[in-house]
Each structure stands twice: as structure tokens, then as C-alpha cells.
Amino acid sequence: MIGVLLVNLGTPEAPTASAVRRYLREFLSDRRVVELPRIIWWPILNGPILTFRPARSARNYASIWMPEGSPLMVYSQRLADGLQQYCDTHFSGQVRIALAMRYGKPSLPQKMAELRQSGCEKLLVVPLYPQYAAATTASIFDKVADVLRGMRDIPELRMLRDWHTHPAYIHALAESVRHWWQENGRAEKLLISFHGLPQRSIQLGDPYRQQCEVTTALLVQALGLKQEEWVQTFQSRFGAAKWLEPYTDKTLENLARQGVREIDALCPGFSADCVETLQEIALEGKETFLNAGGKTLRYIPALNDNPLWIKAFSEILAPSWQFWETPENFAVSAQSS
Numbered sequence: 001m002i003g004v005l006l007v008n009l010g011t012p013e014a015p016t017a018s019a020v021r022r023y024l025r026e027f028l029s030d031r032r033v034v035e036l037p038r039i040i041w042w043p044i045l046n047g048p049i050l051t052f053r054p055a056r057s058a059r060n061y062a063s064i065w066m067p068e069g070s071p072l073m074v075y076s077q078r079l080a081d082g083l084q085q086y087c088d089t090h091f092s093g094q095v096r097i098a099l100a101m102r103y104g105k106p107s108l109p110q111k112m113a114e115l116r117q118s119g120c121e122k123l124l125v126v127p128l129y130p131q132y133a134a135a136t137t138a139s140i141f142d143k144v145a146d147v148l149r150g151m152r153d154i155p156e157l158r159m160l161r162d163w164h165t166h167p168a169y170i171h172a173l174a175e176s177v178r179h180w181w182q183e184n185g186r187a188e189k190l191l192i193s194f195h196g197l198p199q200r201s202i203q204l205g206d207p208y209r210q211q212c213e214v215t216t217a218l219l220v221q222a223l224g225l226k227q228e229e230w231v232q233t234f235q236s237r238f239g240a241a242k243w244l245e246p247y248t249d250k251t252l253e254n255l256a257r258q259g260v261r262e263i264d265a266l267c268p269g270f271s272a273d274c275v276e277t278l279q280e281i282a283l284e285g286k287e288t289f290l291n292a293g294g295k296t297l298r299y300i301p302a303l304n305d306n307p308l309w310i311k312a313f314s315e316i317l318a319p320s321w322q323f324w325e326t327p328e329n330f331a332v333s334a335q336s337s
């Protein structure tokens with residue numbers, strides 16, 4: 001049996017200051033996320049950040065919370081469930097899908113143990129980030145390695161590093177934008193916004209910005225957009241350092257001032273909608289744009305559990321488990337799909 005462990009960032013358990021504080025403490029203590037010497041970072045984190053940010057951040061979460069919970073969790077779980085169903089039909093019950101979070105629950109140690117106990121002797125780890133960053137992808141690898149360190153009988157392991165150029169991903173994005181245009185009409189400009197990173201991460205060798213740019217280039221090519229019909233930006237700055245530019249919020253203001261009236265916004269780096277897309281872009285970004293003179297900003301949902309994406313995602317993952325395929329233990333029926 002092959003275990004596929006989808007891993008996303010993690011999210012607070014409730015839209016309250018105390019739950020957000022617990023979440024931020026774990027997240028922002030990760031050395032892959034904040035690469036400052038502890039002696040400098042510790043007092044800042046435990047002082048102003050964990051004092052003031054949780055309440056403000058909790059309000060942001062409250063504005064987008066779903067009846068079933070945090071959107072990041074709800075959509076990631078729906079993706080995992082949809083993928084399990086798809087695999088049961090197309091891969092003869094040989095693939096078991098699970099979802100874990102890098103921070104909080106369901107935890108990586110718990111889900112890795114469950115997969116192992118249910119007879120998965122092979123494990124494919126799939127960070128739910130199309131573009132590689134040390135802060136996200138490598139952090140998941142670190143945690144997986146920590147868990148393996150405590151296991152006697154470790155599984156055979158593979159990890160997907162990124163899928164930022166995969167034709168199935170680009171096609172799924174392009175289809176979701178085209179579908180959006182069919183249903184809602186087409187705005188003057190397509191804003192393509194990725195989560196930011198400190199500029200220093202790039203100087204230290206992170207391929208993240210380049211991967212975002214390649215995804216954008218392939219997407220606008222697939223959509224047949226001209227240069228003046230799209231703009232690529234980076235959102236979610238944190239702290240005082242310089243982050244990747246152009247910034248999404250400043251760009252929205254500038255576009256409105258230049259006379260752009262309608263924007264469709266897409267966040268291709270997020271597999272699941274979350275506070276950064278539903279609050280920061282669809283609510284706050286819209287407000288910024290309208291306050292600066294824009295007329296409409298419409299957020300195009302992430303791929304989430306879109307059935308087209310579930311099929312496309314299985315095409316991205318399948319080569320990794322077919323690598324393990326042997327005639328005796330794995331009757332693949334993928335071609336019959």
C-alpha cells in the first residue's frame with residue numbers, strides 16, 4: 001500500500017486571539033520561517049508580536065470562518081477526500097491519502113504513524129505548495145525527517161518538491177480563469193498575486209521568485225493574455241524588512257490611480273483558499289482598490305476541491321507512485337480513466 005501525505009501550512013483551531021496566538025507561536029518559532037538569530041527574534045516574537053498580532057489576526061479569521069471551520073482546513077480536507085475517491089476508482093485501492101498540517105493539527109507525526117500502521121510501506125509526501133520555498137517546502141521536509149528519526153521501521157520515502165510548471169497545474173489554473181470569465185465576464189486586468197518572502201531569502205538562493213514568474217509566464221501564455229492585460233505581485237508582507245516586489249496592495253492603489261476600474265484577482269500559489277486569499281485579497285484588497293478609485297475587484301477562487309483539479313493533481317502525483325509500481329502489488333488502471 002502506498003501512503004500519500006498531503007501537507008499544508010496549518011491554521012488556528014478557532015478565530016480567537018488565544019487560538020491564533022498558539023498557532024503563531026509555533027509557526028513563527030520555525031527557523032525556516034524566520035531566519036533571524038534567536039537572541040534577536042525571541043524577544044520580538046514573545047513581546048510585541050504575540051501580544052498584539054493575535055487579536056488583529058483573529059478578526060481577519062473571523063471574517064472568513066466557515067460553519068465547518070477554517071477555510072484552509074476545510075478546503076484541504078475536501079481536496080484530500082476528493083483525491084481518495086478518485087484514487088479508489090482509478091488506482092484499485094492501492095493508494096491511501098491523508099492530510100496533515102505543518103503546524104497544529106492534524107499533525108505530521110500523527111498522520112505518518114497512522115499511514116505506517118495501516119500498512120503503507122511507501123510514503124509520498126506532497127507539500128501543497130506549487131512553488132518551492134525553504135520557508136514552506138523545506139520546513140515540511142525537516143519535520144518529516146524529525147518524525148522518521150523517532151521511527152524504528154521507516155517507510156520508503158519520496159517527496160514532491162514543487163509542480164510550478166506542470167502542464168496539468170497550468171491547465172487547471174487556465175481553465176478555472178476561463179470558467180470564471182464565462183460566468184462573470186472579464187475584467188480589464190488579471191492580478192496574479194503570490195505570497196511574498198523576504199528579499200533576503202532570494203539572495204540566499206531560494207528559487208521561489210523565479211518559480212512564481214515561470215508559473216505566471218505559462219499561465220498568461222495559456223490564456224493568450226497581452227502584457228498590458230495582467231500584472232504579477234507579491235502579498236502578505238510581514239515585518240519591517242524588504243519583501244518581494246511589486247507589493248500587491250501598492251499595485252492595487254497604483255492601478256486604480258492610473259484609471260484601471262476592474263480587476264480579476266487570482267492567487268495561483270495557494271492550493272486552498274485561506275485567510276491570505278479570502279480576507280487579504282477578496283476583502284481587504286478589494287477595499288484598497290475601491291478606496292483608490294477602482295470599481296470592482298473580484299477574487300477567483302483557488303483550485304480547492306474543483307473536480308478538474310482533483311483529476312489534474314492525480315496526474316501530477318501518479319508518476320511518483322508508479323515509480324514504485326510492481327506487477328505483483330500494484331495493478332494500475334490509470335489509463336482506463
Ligand SMILES: C=CC1=C(C)c2cc3[nH]c(cc4nc(cc5[nH]c(cc1n2)c(C)c5CCC(=O)O)C(CCC(=O)O)=C4C)c(C)c3C=C
Nearest residue numbers: 009010011012033034057072133135136195238274275276
Ligand atoms: C515571516 C513570516 C512569513 C513567511 C516567510 C511566510 C511565507 C509563506 N507563507 C505561505 C503561505 C501561507 N501563509 C499564511 C499565513 C501567514 N503567513 C505568515 C507569515 C509568513 N509567511 C503569517 C504570520 C500568517 C498568519 C496570518 C496572519 O497573522 O497574517 C497562510 C494562511 C493560513 C491560514 O490559516 O489561513 C498561508 C497558506 C507561503 C506559500 C509562504 C512562502 C512562499
Ligand SMILES: [Fe+2]
Nearest residue numbers: 195196236276
Ligand atoms: Fe505566510
Ligand SMILES: [Fe+2]
Nearest residue numbers: 236275276280
Ligand atoms: Fe495576511
